Amino acid sequence: MRYSELTRQYFERAPCAGTLAGPDVVSGVAGRRPLGTWVRFDLRIAPAAARGPQILEARFLAFGCPHTIAVAAWVAEQAAGRPASAELPQPVDALRRSFEVPVEKLGRLLVVEDAWRAATAAAAKK
């Protein structure tokens, strides 16, 4: 398997890997380990502003292929300072292109998106 430079970097550094704890933290999970891909985002949320809840910091966990880990890590890194909206910092298709994810792996990026949506939905409910 050949990985793009971006994929390799984020897979190797995996910034923001881990979890968060505290009353201001929400989580979102998607996927199943026995099926090969599982992703979790933890988001620390700032008190709701006019523009909705804001993300102060983010962490991820990912069980999956290097593309899954790299994209989840990138999303978590980008998250801080953004509104906790259902949209990823970049749409799945753009992510697929910038990380050069083979098309047959699209399903795995959708797991990342699902975990993100679950986390931001939890933030909205706070």
Added chain:
Amino acid sequence: MRYSELTRQYFERAPCAGTLAGPDVVSGVAGRRPLGTWVRFDLRIAPAAARGPQILEARFLAFGCPHTIAVAAWVAEQAAGRPASAELPQPVDALRRSFEVPVEKLGRLLVVEDAWRAATAAAAKK
């Protein structure tokens, strides 16, 4: 095609190649050029002795493969001093072995034998 040392030597030197002329010379021919093998022996015959006609010298011509030429040359070389009998100086099968002639070429050695028999038969009639 790989040739035995003996075949190679007699093919290259081809001793006794040529023809003879004179009233004491008999000839025998066999084979056909269009079929790939043709052999002729010329024998100079000594006046009939008690043991039948004797060969004084022999020459051959041969159109054919290296085995044919080598065997015909060897037969002509051996001939001098022998009785002009229908038997070759060595039987065809022994020749085949000593010159390492592939079995599918047996027919060509029979052309050599036929030419020899024709020549010695002519000697007997003298």
Added chain:
Amino acid sequence: MSPPVYLDHAATTPVDPRVAAAMAECLTADGVFGNPASAGHVHGEAAFERVEAARAAVAAAVGADPQEVVFTSGATEADNLAIFGVAEHARPRGRHVVTARTEHKAVLDPCRELERRGWQVTYLAPDERGRVAPDRLAAALRADTVLVSLMHVNNEIGTVQDVAAFAAVCERHGGAWLHVDAAQSVGKVALDFHASGAALMSLSAHKSHGPKGVGALLLSRRHGVRIEPRQFGGGQERGLRSGTVATHQVVGMAAAFALAVAARPAEAIRLAALRERLWRGLEAHGGALRNGAPEDTVAAILNVSFADVEGESLLAAVAPRISVSTGSACTSASGEPSYVLRALGRDERLAEASLRFGLGRSTSAEDVDEAIAAVGAALSRLRRIGGGCAIAS
């Protein structure tokens, strides 16, 4: 950064420098470059002699007669020639073939093709250590079975099968020839074609420090093996495999086999020690499951599944430090979990999260220690990123 340690000798091996030198002698104008089929001149004859010397050396290395050796472009071609060649030739007698689920694709895929063409194929299941039971083979044979294809050394887990027992079963049956894919065997385990009782055997040079792109199919004279050719043309290899014989390639195979056979007894001991050192080191990382039992497997192969880690990421994480593979090289591009490990009963995740370590002539204790360290680092990092077993999925 220094290049990663090469621990994928079961996928392919570097050519031994002595082998490369022998090959180089058969290439350029100052060497033996003639066409071995050019019987009319010394350039061709010299090449012919090298080819026949190589045939004799290959035969000697594996306990066969030179006349039993048909050179091919590798074990894939040899396997295909054996399977289709026997199937076509024996077609009037029957159209049933027996093989095992753990065979190489070069055997399985021709069998699938036979099925498409109307043959019936029985795929034997191995036990959890990868061994095919001779009893199961006996039970699978039918009156119309014409071929049994079972490998000697498995390329993924290294299991050595009891070829002689398979041969005995086939012998009792009477009508089924045993074909053995021995692509992984030379230099790893003792190999004697005649003693094995096999009717056909496939060999490959590049698993034994010889060149890629050359192999052989052995056809037993004692069994009177007859096959239909598959490649037609100049009539080389007694009409069984037309195409110009590549002198440098068969010369390389012969040289590699001679070296591998000579080195084998000492190498087997040396590599077994390295393999156990490697296993102990990996085991210490936790969640490591050994695939295949040490007593059944060649010293050069160690296959381990790792719990709580995803396979592709594991491979990617160790790749900067060690070159190993998941599944066989031929199939690792496809990304599907190893069907061999699945056949041994591993679940999909464990089959996917497995590494095959292929030790070889150059492998040192330092290489093994580097592998242990690289896998350890990858496991702890990935298990941390993955949330480990602590966090429920």
Added chain:
Amino acid sequence: MSPPVYLDHAATTPVDPRVAAAMAECLTADGVFGNPASAGHVHGEAAFERVEAARAAVAAAVGADPQEVVFTSGATEADNLAIFGVAEHARPRGRHVVTARTEHKAVLDPCRELERRGWQVTYLAPDERGRVAPDRLAAALRADTVLVSLMHVNNEIGTVQDVAAFAAVCERHGGAWLHVDAAQSVGKVALDFHASGAALMSLSAHKSHGPKGVGALLLSRRHGVRIEPRQFGGGQERGLRSGTVATHQVVGMAAAFALAVAARPAEAIRLAALRERLWRGLEAHGGALRNGAPEDTVAAILNVSFADVEGESLLAAVAPRISVSTGSACTSASGEPSYVLRALGRDERLAEASLRFGLGRSTSAEDVDEAIAAVGAALSRLRRIGGGCAIAS
């Protein structure tokens, strides 16, 4: 005694030292020895990159796209794959194939095999110069014709066929793909796969100063060519030709083709001059008949029949001084007169008593003069021993 002058470059060529050097880089532990199918690590990736670079270079040398190149073990395999691969794939559409009597055995023997399996094959007769008339091809095509296999450069007499005209005929027909055996072409004549209009094309490395045991089949994308694979296994070459790709071999082919294509324009002129010098010298010996017309043949091949001399003896007599062949190398062991020359209308004796001179990169004027002298000496000696034309048979 110095070794004979090598004048059998149409049978095979010595590998160019630059090609041998490129190959050597892909063998040993300090080189690119990985398995190109091992996608999981740098050793495999480096090999993969060499293979793909070789594919691109081969494609560039012959005017094809890299995706159109399927590597094989030589032109024999490429011819077999083309013929059986198309025939099997197109079986529902029709079972008629057209070829010519002067094709290489690697085409004719697969066609014979197709006939045994129920296909019908038309064998076109060439004219006395060896050319197949496009009109005859057009007349031979039927509604159920699925394949036409006609060579580019004939290996025995060097005749260059009008491939573009064949392609135009096939294009008009609509249903028949044109396969071209171009094993002899690279470096001898301009070759452009796309421009030729062929749907499939076979290549071989060892006729162009590359290694034996490697070739390629080109499959035109424009024609949407589909074939059934014949060798099953690891799925290499997009599933069309399984088996480990031999990096050093395809790298050698690529390097050889690049050199041959670059050298071709100058070489063609140089060799044409040498060939005419050779012909004039041979003609002067008397009883020499040129096979094929100079204007239709490549500069590297001269085929001459000699009257009043037996073929095998002629070859044996010149062998200590020059290495040449009668008929093609692949068939010269069989001893039967060249079927190609017979198809041109030569009688059996003249077909047998022919020499093919294959000139190459190293051939010098001195080599040619040695050939003239050697043949002259052999002719006069053998004609004397054979009694010449003077003595009736």
